Amino acid sequence: MPKVIIPTPLRPFTNQQDAVELPGSNVGEVLQALTTQYAELRKHLYNDEGKLRSFVNIYLNEEDIRYLDKEKTAVKEGDTLSIVPSIAGGLAWPL
Amino acid sequence: MATLTATTPSVGGLSNEEILRYSRHLIMPEVGMEGQLKLKAGRVLCVGTGGLGAPIGMYLAAAGVGTLGLVDFDVVDASNLQRQIIHGTKDIGRKKLDSAAERIADINPNVQVVRHEVALSSENALEIIRNYDIVVDGTDNFPTRYLVNDACVLLGKPNVYGSIFRFEGQASVFATKDGPCYRCLYPEPPPPGLVPSCAEGGVLGILPGVIGVIQATEVVKLLLGKGQTLAGRLLLYDALQMRFREMKLRKSPDCPICGPNRTIHQLIDYHQFCGVPQQPLAPQPQPAALEQEIEPRQVKALIDQKAPIVLIDVREVHEHQICNIPYAKLIPLGELPKRLHELNPADDIIVHCKSGMRSAKACDLLRQNGFLRVRNMKGGILAWSDQVDPTVPKY
Ligand SMILES: [Zn+2]
Numbered sequence: 001m002p003k004v005i006i007p008t009p010l011r012p013f014t015n016q017q018d019a020v021e022l023p024g025s026n027v028g029e030v031l032q033a034l035t036t037q038y039a040e041l042r043k044h045l046y047n048d049e050g051k052l053r054s055f056v057n058i059y060l061n062e063e064d065i066r067y068l069d070k071e072k073t074a075v076k077e078g079d080t081l082s083i084v085p086s087i088a089g090g091l092a093w094p095l
Numbered sequence: 096m097a098t099l100t101a102t103t104p105s106v107g108g109l110s111n112e113e114i115l116r117y118s119r120h121l122i123m124p125e126v127g128m129e130g131q132l133k134l135k136a137g138r139v140l141c142v143g144t145g146g147l148g149a150p151i152g153m154y155l156a157a158a159g160v161g162t163l164g165l166v167d168f169d170v171v172d173a174s175n176l177q178r179q180i181i182h183g184t185k186d187i188g189r190k191k192l193d194s195a196a197e198r199i200a201d202i203n204p205n206v207q208v209v210r211h212e213v214a215l216s217s218e219n220a221l222e223i224i225r226n227y228d229i230v231v232d233g234t235d236n237f238p239t240r241y242l243v244n245d246a247c248v249l250l251g252k253p254n255v256y257g258s259i260f261r262f263e264g265q266a267s268v269f270a271t272k273d274g275p276c277y278r279c280l281y282p283e284p285p286p287p288g289l290v291p292s293c294a295e296g297g298v299l300g301i302l303p304g305v306i307g308v309i310q311a312t313e314v315v316k317l318l319l320g321k322g323q324t325l326a327g328r329l330l331l332y333d334a335l336q337m338r339f340r341e342m343k344l345r346k347s348p349d350c351p352i353c354g355p356n357r358t359i360h361q362l363i364d365y366h367q368f369c370g371v372p373q374q375p376l377a378p379q380p381q382p383a384a385l386e387q388e389i390e391p392r393q394v395k396a397l398i399d400q401k402a403p404i405v406l407i408d409v410r411e412v413h414e415h416q417i418c419n420i421p422y423a424k425l426i427p428l429g430e431l432p433k434r435l436h437e438l439n440p441a442d443d444i445i446v447h448c449k450s451g452m453r454s455a456k457a458c459d460l461l462r463q464n465g466f467l468r469v470r471n472m473k474g475g476i477l478a479w480s481d482q483v484d485p486t487v488p489k490y
Pocket residue numbers: 275276277278279280346347350351352353354
């Protein structure tokens with residue numbers, strides 16, 4: 001099954017797991033399986049219209065899915081999906 | 096605002112002292128005399144002298160970058176010292192600019208430090224950045240990150256990016272000629288509150304060292320014109336796994352500031368853009384009505400009167416281990432939605448966290464779920480330490 005790597009800020013919603021193996025033949029299906037298993041993750045990945053949020057990027061192996069077939073991008077056994085959210089870093093938020 | 100003086104160090108050559116100091120560079124063909132003179136002629140602006148800015152400033156100074164601009168208006172706090180190694184214990188309470196400039200002068204007195212004691216803003220960013228060859232982004236918040244990016248794109252200056260959270264870091268080089276920018280990667284910031292902050296989320300003290308040193312390396316390579324920079328690549332570092340990964344970055348055809356159909360032609364209001372209140376020192380997310388808040392001393396009085404209140408601590412387990420209020424029940428904010436059944440809507444509930452931000456979110460969540468008798472303990476356990484029990488440590 002494809003593997004999804006969970007970034008630190010989202011690990012509270014996956015019982016602190018840093019990677020999860022999930023079924024699915026394309027990116028959308030795998031993410032669907034992920035947000036079904038961890039329902040609280042859903043609002044962090046998708047907006048109210050059900051679209052991936054613009055500050056969360058999804059990579060299939062090393063490639064941004066925006067430059068592949070987006071959520072229809074096919075995935076296969078051994079592939080790694082990475083969720084890479086923007087992080088502000090440093091000391092405080094807001095400043 | 097500081098300006099560059101006319102007495103920029105001569106770039107005609109190196110003194111004997113400098114030749115000895117930089118000898119390990121000079122004997123490498125990739126640097127040599129030619130490269131060292133490029134470093135000396137280099138003008139680098141470091142935005143922030145915190146966790147990232149500390150190693151960036153120190154290593155660039157040691158490497159012999161001729162002019163280092165520093166932007167910061169903060170004061171050294173004891174809680175900075177776990178990671179901001181340019182400042183020391185003796186510097187607590189001093190301006191970070193003073194402390195950083197002193198440390199840099201000690202490392203390498205040949206470096207000209209230019210102090211910008213301001214918050215970088217749409218009003219001053221272009222004027223400041225214009226004087227430099229390269230900008231290093233060592234900031235800790237989204238508004239300044241987008242500001243730095245946009246200013247660098249508009250001025251055509253490379254932006255050496257680094258960002259950290261808990262055990263994880265990102266680094267890249269943006270806004271090089273033909274390279275992608277930060278908005279190509281992330282056109283918009285997350286709304287406040289959706290992503291936890293480092294003040295709430297914490298950060299491994301060594302992490303900004305790793306990421307800052309990568310940024311400093313990229314600055315030196317850009318000045319030397321040697322090697323492959325991170326332009327077009329996003330480096331991801333996970334300290335817990337001790338793993339580096341790399342993602343491809345492309346210049347986005349839809350980028351609002353560097354794409355062919357760009358819609359941003361000048362700096363904008365970045366606080367508004369990021370949904371952050373303009374007043375940076377008043378970070379209350381939801382200005383709850385007065386009766387929805389309660390002072391720690393009033394909570395203590397209620398406890399002493401044996402009033403029927405339920406006190407809930409929404410911090411994380413590891414924070415609870417640092418210090419806690421004995422009467423409080425621990426339910427970390429992230430667990431609250433699925434533990435609502437442990438609470439009774441008929442009870443008088445008081446919620447606290449470290450400083451009052453997360454407990455305000457918890458109060459909102461509780462109200463949305465029908466708990467109407469909910470109050471937020473103002474200022475969190477930090478204020479409890481001030482008002483009620485000074486033996487409770489602050490962290
Ligand atoms: Zn761009």
